[in-house]
Amino acid sequence: MGNILRSKRFWLIAPAVVYIGFFMAIPLVQMAYVSILERGDYGGVNWGAFSFNAYVNFIFERDLMDNLVVNTDYIQIFLRSFGLSAMTMTFALLLGFPTAFYISTQPQGRRNLLIFLVTIPFWTNILVRNYAWMLLLRNGGLLDSLLNWAGMETGGLDILYTPYAVSIGLTYTYLPFMVLPIYASLEKLDHRLVEAAFDLGADKRRAMTRVILPLAAPGIAAGCILVVIPCLGAYVTPELLGGGKFMMIANLIGSQFGAARNWPFGAGLGFVLLAIVLISMMVYSLKFKSLPEEKI
Amino acid sequence: MKVDASNPLWRFRGITSTAMFFFAYLYLPIVVLIALSFNENRLATIWTGFTTDWYLVALSNDDMLRAAQNSLVVAVSATVIATIAATLAAMGMTRGRFRGENGVSAMLVLPLLVPEIVTAIATLLFFVAIGIKLGLLTIIVAHTVFCIPFAYLPIRARLEGMDPSLAEAANDLYANEWQAFKRVTLPLLWPGILSGAMLSFIISLDDFVISYFVGGAGATTLPIYIFGMIRIGITPEVNAISAMMLLVSIIFVSVSFLIDRIRY
Numbered sequence: 001m002g003n004i005l006r007s008k009r010f011w012l013i014a015p016a017v018v019y020i021g022f023f024m025a026i027p028l029v030q031m032a033y034v035s036i037l038e039r040g041d042y043g044g045v046n047w048g049a050f051s052f053n054a055y056v057n058f059i060f061e062r063d064l065m066d067n068l069v070v071n072t073d074y075i076q077i078f079l080r081s082f083g084l085s086a087m088t089m090t091f092a093l094l095l096g097f098p099t100a101f102y103i104s105t106q107p108q109g110r111r112n113l114l115i116f117l118v119t120i121p122f123w124t125n126i127l128v129r130n131y132a133w134m135l136l137l138r139n140g141g142l143l144d145s146l147l148n149w150a151g152m153e154t155g156g157l158d159i160l161y162t163p164y165a166v167s168i169g170l171t172y173t174y175l176p177f178m179v180l181p182i183y184a185s186l187e188k189l190d191h192r193l194v195e196a197a198f199d200l201g202a203d204k205r206r207a208m209t210r211v212i213l214p215l216a217a218p219g220i221a222a223g224c225i226l227v228v229i230p231c232l233g234a235y236v237t238p239e240l241l242g243g244g245k246f247m248m249i250a251n252l253i254g255s256q257f258g259a260a261r262n263w264p265f266g267a268g269l270g271f272v273l274l275a276i277v278l279i280s281m282m283v284y285s286l287k288f289k290s291l292p293e294e295k296i
Numbered sequence: 297m298k299v300d301a302s303n304p305l306w307r308f309r310g311i312t313s314t315a316m317f318f319f320a321y322l323y324l325p326i327v328v329l330i331a332l333s334f335n336e337n338r339l340a341t342i343w344t345g346f347t348t349d350w351y352l353v354a355l356s357n358d359d360m361l362r363a364a365q366n367s368l369v370v371a372v373s374a375t376v377i378a379t380i381a382a383t384l385a386a387m388g389m390t391r392g393r394f395r396g397e398n399g400v401s402a403m404l405v406l407p408l409l410v411p412e413i414v415t416a417i418a419t420l421l422f423f424v425a426i427g428i429k430l431g432l433l434t435i436i437v438a439h440t441v442f443c444i445p446f447a448y449l450p451i452r453a454r455l456e457g458m459d460p461s462l463a464e465a466a467n468d469l470y471a472n473e474w475q476a477f478k479r480v481t482l483p484l485l486w487p488g489i490l491s492g493a494m495l496s497f498i499i500s501l502d503d504f505v506i507s508y509f510v511g512g513a514g515a516t517t518l519p520i521y522i523f524g525m526i527r528i529g530i531t532p533e534v535n536a537i538s539a540m541m542l543l544v545s546i547i548f549v550s551v552s553f554l555i556d557r558i559r560y
Contacts, residue, residue: 012388016381016444017403023441024407024415027422031414034421044424095318098308102315105306116553121322123495123549125502127522128538132325134530135332142328145342175322204308233411235505240526250413250505257417257509267421270414277411 028274035268045263054268074252081248084163085231088170089178092227095171096178097220101212103179104186115183122176130240133169134160137241161243169241170231177226185219186212218288225284229277249273326542333539338532350536360537363521366432370507370517371500373436378443379493383485385444386451405449407442415442416509423510430512438510439500446499447492450556454488487558494552498545 038049061071103114121129136142137160144157159165189212197207213220235250244251249269256266336345354360385404389397407415419438420430428434462484466476504519511520518541525534 009388009391009394012384013400016385016448017400019381020403020406020441020444023419023422023437024410025403027418028410028414030425031418031421047425095314095321098311098314099318101308102311105311116550117319118322120546120549121326123498123502124326124545125504125519125522125538125541127504127519127526128329128541129325131522131526131530131534131538132329134526135535136325136328138530172321172325175318179318208308229411233413235413250411253413253417254509257420263421266417270417273411274414277409281409 031267031274032271035264035271037264039262039264042261044261051264054262054264057262057265058268077247077252078249080163080246081232084167084170084248085228087167088174088231089224089227091167091171092175092178093220093224096175096223097182097216100179100182100186100219103183104189111187115180118176118179121172126173126236127240129173130169130237133165133172133241137165137168160241161245163242163246165241166238166246166248169237170234173234173237174227174230177230178223181222181226182216182219185216189215218290221284221288225280229280232276233273329535329542330539333532333535335532335535350532351540354533354536354540357533359516360518360521363516363518366515367501367518370432370435370439371497374439374443374500375447375493375497377436377440378496379447379489381440382444382447382492383451383489386448386455387481389452390455405445408445412505416506419506420509430510430515432511432515434510434512435507435515435517438506439503442503442506443496443500447489447496450492450495451485451488454485454491454556458484487555491552491556494548494555498548498552502541502545 034045035054036050036052038046038051039053040046056068058074059070060068063069099118103111103118106114134141137157138144139157139160141157141160143159147157193215194207194211197211202210232248233250234248235254238244238246238248238251242248247255250273253266253269253273256262256269260266333350334346334348335343336347336349337343389400389404415438419434419441423430423434458481463476463480466480467473471479502519503517504523507515507517508520508523511517516524518537522534522537522541525531525537
């Protein structure tokens with residue numbers, strides 16, 4: 001230990017690690033602890049009083065006779081979140097793979113520019129990006145006007161504040177996370193392997209399914225994880241494009257710290273979400289020997 | 297992959313058209329938002345004429361300006377602290393391998409792995425438990441945490457690409473460690489540091505979810521203010537504020553990208 005404290009390297013790394021440890025790792029552990037505490041009578045928590053109510057509440061509720069009955073409200077919100085995330089992942093993959101492939105076949109200078117164009121929206125404000133979709137999708141908005149002008153009597157599109165709008169918005173928000181890791185895989189791909197496949201008589205479909213897709217698999221898997229994970233935790237898109245009517249997990253968590261004031265339940269939900277994320281990261285890193293983030 | 301794009305074998309059906317659709321999908325909302333912020337019409341999306349009035353309305357809104365000022369205070373403070381910590385950490389991490397390196401690396405990027413909403417409520421619970429009053433200070437502390445990896449990664453990448461023999465040469469020429477750092481390493485490293493700092497700044501300026509939960513009632517940052525306005529309704533003023541936020545982000549990221557490409 002004395003050795004470590006004398007090493008210069010320790011003092012260089014310590015500030016950042018201690019800062020993250022104190023203000024992130026400890027809060028996460030504390031959150032798991034809060035989830036097994038009793039809810040305070042007026043909100044907040046009773047420190048020191050243990051209870052598994054947060055986890056029981058997820059599936060059961062007490063009826064008037066004080067019996068536990070199954071309550072599917074929260075399960076529905078989880079299923080909706082998983083469904084929307086899977087849908088988003090599919091759309092993102094269908095759009096993202098061809099785009100990554102297109103970029104990887106361009107000349108070097110053009111590639112850098114296109115990749116830069118893919119990343120720009122990521123750095124812009126998420127509220128603003130979703131707000132822009134409200135302008136496009138609302139009744140009398142651009143899409144509606146365009147369809148009416150083209151002769152379709154929509155009588156109001158009624159798409160904003162539906163799960164479709166949420167899905168469009170989620171795809172838009174997380175699309176860049178699909179393109180970047182796939183592009184990274186394709187860029188490293190040895191083009192001679194593909195040419196060899198052609199020389200051996202493969203047609204284009206076979207070259208794609210037997211050579212290119214398998215070699216791009218780590219990138220595709222990383223892209224899928226990097227889209228699904230933030231999707232499961234999406235807060236802004238369901239709030240704005242779903243109009244608060246189609247809650248996802250993050251909105252349910254958030255509401256426990258607002259109107260519902262059930263902190264242990266919110267902490268329990270947060271812990272479950274965190275566990276899902278960490279487990280999928282672990283599965284990925286066991287299979288591909290790296291973290292999905294490293295592909296970007 | 298280095299391919300001859302003119303070779304017809306490399307043309308797969310639907311690839312180019314999907315890529316075109318992709319970029320249109322990505323940029324259509326941004327273009328529409330900026331265009332509508334110059335639209336004279338107060339109500340609908342119907343174009344009735346060009347005006348910059350909504351920008352003047354937005355810029356003379358005192359609440360908005362106060363929120364913007366709060367955002368700047370938060371972003372500058374978080375960026376300065378995070379960039380210093382990240383630069384030190386990156387220098388420590390590049391001096392060869394050591395025991396527990398993977399754990400330390402994982403800790404440094406932990407803020408990128410945890411979903412934002414989880415970070416938000418865990419940090420909120422933590423501040424409540426230790427009894428710190430929620431406000432701008434708690435927002436700054438929380439932002440610094442997720443700014444560290446955004447500053448760390450570009451600085452680390454730049455250090456990795458640097459020739460270690462340059463600093464060694466300085467040492468051979470009797471520079472002490474501080475002189476070698478100041479005269480050799482730092483001049484080579486500054487594009488990485490600046491690029492990392494700019495990314496931290498923009499990611500802090502744009503953050504909504506974490507600020508919303510750890511800020512409490514008093515501390516309104518610009519994204520929190522915009523969220524409140526959007527919930528009330530779509531107005532040309534929101535269009536103008538949003539367009540300004542978009543442009544600030546795009547300019548910062550572009551400059552950061554250009555700086556990062558400066559050669560050693």
